[in-house]
Amino acid sequence: MTATPAIGPAWVRERVGALRATAQSHPNGIIDCNVGTPCDPVPDFVADAVARSVPLSGPYPLSVGSVEYRDAARAWIARCFGVDLARDSVAACVGTKEFVATLPHLLGLVDERFAARDTVLHPAVAYPTYAFGARYAGCRAVEVPLTAAWKLDLDAIDDRDADRARVLWINTPANPTGAVDSRAELERVVEWARTREILVVSDECYVQLVSGAATVLEAGGDGVLALHSLSKRSNFAGMRAGFYAGDRALVGALTDVRRDAGGIVPTPVQAAAVAVLRDDAHVEEQRARYERRRQVVIEACGHHGVVHDGGPMPFYLWLRATDGRDGWQLADRFARAGVLVAPGATFGAEGAGHVRLALVQPDARINEIPARLAAAEQESRS
Numbered sequence: 001m002t003a004t005p006a007i008g009p010a011w012v013r014e015r016v017g018a019l020r021a022t023a024q025s026h027p028n029g030i031i032d033c034n035v036g037t038p039c040d041p042v043p044d045f046v047a048d049a050v051a052r053s054v055p056l057s058g059p060y061p062l063s064v065g066s067v068e069y070r071d072a073a074r075a076w077i078a079r080c081f082g083v084d085l086a087r088d089s090v091a092a093c094v095g096t097k098e099f100v101a102t103l104p105h106l107l108g109l110v111d112e113r114f115a116a117r118d119t120v121l122h123p124a125v126a127y128p129t130y131a132f133g134a135r136y137a138g139c140r141a142v143e144v145p146l147t148a149a150w151k152l153d154l155d156a157i158d159d160r161d162a163d164r165a166r167v168l169w170i171n172t173p174a175n176p177t178g179a180v181d182s183r184a185e186l187e188r189v190v191e192w193a194r195t196r197e198i199l200v201v202s203d204e205c206y207v208q209l210v211s212g213a214a215t216v217l218e219a220g221g222d223g224v225l226a227l228h229s230l231s232k233r234s235n236f237a238g239m240r241a242g243f244y245a246g247d248r249a250l251v252g253a254l255t256d257v258r259r260d261a262g263g264i265v266p267t268p269v270q271a272a273a274v275a276v277l278r279d280d281a282h283v284e285e286q287r288a289r290y291e292r293r294r295q296v297v298i299e300a301c302g303h304h305g306v307v308h309d310g311g312p313m314p315f316y317l318w319l320r321a322t323d324g325r326d327g328w329q330l331a332d333r334f335a336r337a338g339v340l341v342a343p344g345a346t347f348g349a350e351g352a353g354h355v356r357l358a359l360v361q362p363d364a365r366i367n368e369i370p371a372r373l374a375a376a377e378q379e380s381r382s
C-alpha cells in the first residue's frame, strides 16, 4: 500500500485539457462524459416545494436539518432498506462532498481516540476527495488494494496502517467502477473495522440507482456511518443536499461541530429535499434512463474491442481496451470520436488500464456515440 499522491496535479489537468480540446474539435461537438454531473431535470413538484418554503426561509435553519428533513431521510431508509433509525441518528449535510472532505478533520476534534490516529484508509481506485480529506486533516491517505471485482481487499491492509486508522471509507455502489457490495460483504468490512476500533463510513450516494443494493446500516449503527446524497438520485447536484446517519453518539458530536462550523442546508433546499425523499417514482425513471444509455454504449464499445468490466451500477461505465492500450490511450481514442471520458489513472494507479464514462448526457447525445466510434475507427484505419 502506498500513500496517495496529490489529487489533480497540474500534469493531469493539462493532459485532460488536451483530451478536452481534441473532443471539442469534433465537427459535431463534444459529448462530455468526463464528470458525474447529472444532466436530467429534477421532478416538477420540486418547484412547488421550494415556493411554499420561501415564507419560512427567514430564520437560520437548523444545521442538523429540520425535523421534516430528518424524518424524510429516516422514512426513506426504512422504506428502501428496512432499517429503523432514531431521529438523532440522522443529520443533514450540504451535499456530501463537503462532508467527505472535512470528516477526518472533524473526527480529530470530536474524540481524542480519533485524534490519536493519523491515517485514512480508502479504496485504491476511488473518488479523489477521500484522499483530499485525509490531507486536509493532516492525516495519511492510505490506499486499500482492490480485488479483481473492485472490492476492498481487507487482507492486504498492513496491520500498522490499521492500527493508525481513524476511518475506513467504503463506497458502494462505487465511483468509478460501478461495483456494488452485498450485505454480507458490508457486514464483513464492518466486523473487520469494529474489532480494530476503526470508524467505517460508507459513501452510498449511488445506492438507489441499483435495485436491491444494500446499505452499511444493515450491519447496525455502532462505529458506522452511511452517507447519502440527493445529487444523483434526484438530479439535485445544484441543490446541495445530503445526510449522514448511523452511530448515534458520533452523529451527535459531529452535529455539534458542524453547527459551529456553519454547515447549514438552506431552508428552500431542505423543503425540496423532503419532497424528493418522499418520492421514488422519479428515481425509478432516472435509473431506467441510465440503464438505457448504458446498453447503447456497452453495445457500441463491444464492436470496437472495448469492454465494461466494472459492476452493475449504471451511472458510470468502467471501460477497458482489450488490445492492451492503457486508459490514457483509450481516452484519446474516445476524444477523437468527440467523447470526453475520465482516464482511470485519475482515480488511483490501479485504475490505469481503464477509463470512466459518465452517462450524464441526454439520450440524443448518447445515441450518437455508436456512429461516432465507428467513424473514428474508420478514419484511424484510412
Ligand SMILES: Cc1ncc(COP(=O)(O)O)c(C=O)c1O
Pocket: 036, 094, 095, 096, 097, 098, 100, 127, 171, 175, 203, 205, 229, 230, 231, 237, 241, 242
Ligand atoms: C463517490 C462520491 N461521493 C460523493 C460525491 C459528492 O456528491 P455531492 O457533493 O453532490 O453530494 C460524489 C460526486 O460525484 C461521488 O461520486
